[in-house]
Amino acid sequence: MTASNIVELYGVTKAFGALTVLHDIDLNIVEGEILTLLGPSGCGKTTLMRIIAGFEPTTHGRVIIKGADVSNLPPDRRPVNMVFQRYALFPHLDVFDNVAFGLRLKKWPKDRIREVVRNMLQLVQLGDYGNRWIHELSGGQAQRVALARALVNSPSVLLLDEPLAALDLKIRHHMLAELKRIHQETGTTFIYVTHDQDEATILSDRIVLMNGGRIEQIGTPEEMYAHPRSLFCARFLGETNILDGAVRACESEVTYVDLGTGTVKVPTNGTALAVGQKVSLAIRPEALQVCRRAQPAATEGDANALEGTVEDVVFMGSRVLYSIRTPVETLKYQATRSVDGVMLAQGEEVRACWRPEAAVLLTH
Numbered sequence: 220m221t222a223s224n225i226v227e228l229y230g231v232t233k234a235f236g237a238l239t240v241l242h243d244i245d246l247n248i249v250e251g252e253i254l255t256l257l258g259p260s261g262c263g264k265t266t267l268m269r270i271i272a273g274f275e276p277t278t279h280g281r282v283i284i285k286g287a288d289v290s291n292l293p294p295d296r297r298p299v300n301m302v303f304q305r306y307a308l309f310p311h312l313d314v315f316d317n318v319a320f321g322l323r324l325k326k327w328p329k330d331r332i333r334e335v336v337r338n339m340l341q342l343v344q345l346g347d348y349g350n351r352w353i354h355e356l357s358g359g360q361a362q363r364v365a366l367a368r369a370l371v372n373s374p375s376v377l378l379l380d381e382p383l384a385a386l387d388l389k390i391r392h393h394m395l396a397e398l399k400r401i402h403q404e405t406g407t408t409f410i411y412v413t414h415d416q417d418e419a420t421i422l423s424d425r426i427v428l429m430n431g432g433r434i435e436q437i438g439t440p441e442e443m444y445a446h447p448r449s450l451f452c453a454r455f456l457g458e459t460n461i462l463d464g465a466v467r468a469c470e471s472e473v474t475y476v477d478l479g480t481g482t483v484k485v486p487t488n489g490t491a492l493a494v495g496q497k498v499s500l501a502i503r504p505e506a507l508q509v510c511r512r513a514q515p516a517a518t519e520g521d522a523n524a525l526e527g528t529v530e531d532v533v534f535m536g537s538r539v540l541y542s543i544r545t546p547v548e549t550l551k552y553q554a555t556r557s558v559d560g561v562m563l564a565q566g567e568e569v570r571a572c573w574r575p576e577a578a579v580l581l582t583h
């Protein structure tokens with residue numbers, strides 16, 4: 220059976236007064252996936268999520284959930300639940316009653332509530348915390364209670380708006396693993412909002428990168444990292460080197476780009492480019508190969524190369540991060556620590572090489 224779309228957005232546009240913050244968004248969310256809305260502050264992630272949840276009406280466009288048009292339905296009539304950054308737990312209720320709250324509203328029988336809430340607290344690993352007050356919990360525990368409270372209603376879609384933002388880095392990483400486990404155990408579709416590319420990369424099946432109220436690119440974390448389709452995407456996801464140049468010749472397979480100090484080759488990106496057109500190359504720091512200039516080049520054949528000097532060396536344990544000053548750009552170069560401990564030193568004359576297919580050609 221192929222997975223089907225659980226949420227479909229058609230032409231979703233949102234304006235607050237004169238300010239349009241979402242422009243004609245079309246998006247399908249596949250049942251059972253973790254889909255992350257990622258982008259800088261103010262790009263419209265939260266607004267889009269609130270529109271899916273029903274807290275915000277669209278200005279134009281339709282929201283379909285499980286095949287039904289819910290555009291005009293209030294939040295409590297949509298098969299979704301939302302977990303907020305600041306948990307929104309009831310301070311006058313203990314953990315058990317916070318989780319049971321929604322089920323009591325639905326007038327479930329007491330025994331059934333007890334069983335389901337206990338199971339849910341087990342799922343978020345708070346089995347012994349039912350009698351605790353909210354103020355007696357750590358941030359990570361409070362976030363688990365919020366998750367349990369949202370999941371206890373068995374929503375078809377769980378919306379998570381920066382749920383880990385208030386937690387410190389170590390707990391955040393632990394909670395990401397927990398979220399993945401809970402996602403796997405429940406099979407619920409997760410829509411997750413964050414501006415943190417690491418969180419998005421670790422957690423997501425697919426990432427929707429947003430910019431200025433529009434979708435910039437959609438793909439798996441690997442696709443987005445390896446094949447950014449815009450400068451914005453290349454810069455937003457992970458470290459990258461951007462080299463600006465102009466097209467010297469564009470063939471069906473290879474484009475020749477003049478960097479001002481020489482010409483390099485890059486695979487053609489599908490669009491026909493005019494000679495002289497301004498373009499950029501994006502090259503990940505780990506895609507470079509750097510050797511001492513006196514040595515023969517590490518890559519054979521038609522590798523591209525820039526000569527430079529080691530400007531900075533940062534030892535990070537398993538990795539070493541270098542800055543290589545070249546006449547074009549100061550390049551970031553990431554190497555794994557070599558077992559024999561041989562590292563390049565500050566001031567060394569080097570050559571930075573890369574295979575043509577290690578770079579991505581981007582137009583402006």
Ligand code: ATP
Nearest residue numbers: 235240258259260261262263264265266267413414
């Ligand atoms: P952040 O990561 O900072 O939460 P975001 O990507 O989630 O940002 P939104 O909160 O969706 O962005 O906001 C998008 C734009 O809409 C912003 O310019 C914001 O100021 C504006 N906006 C959001 N809600 C309202 C509102 N109720 N009234 C007016 N403008 C709003």
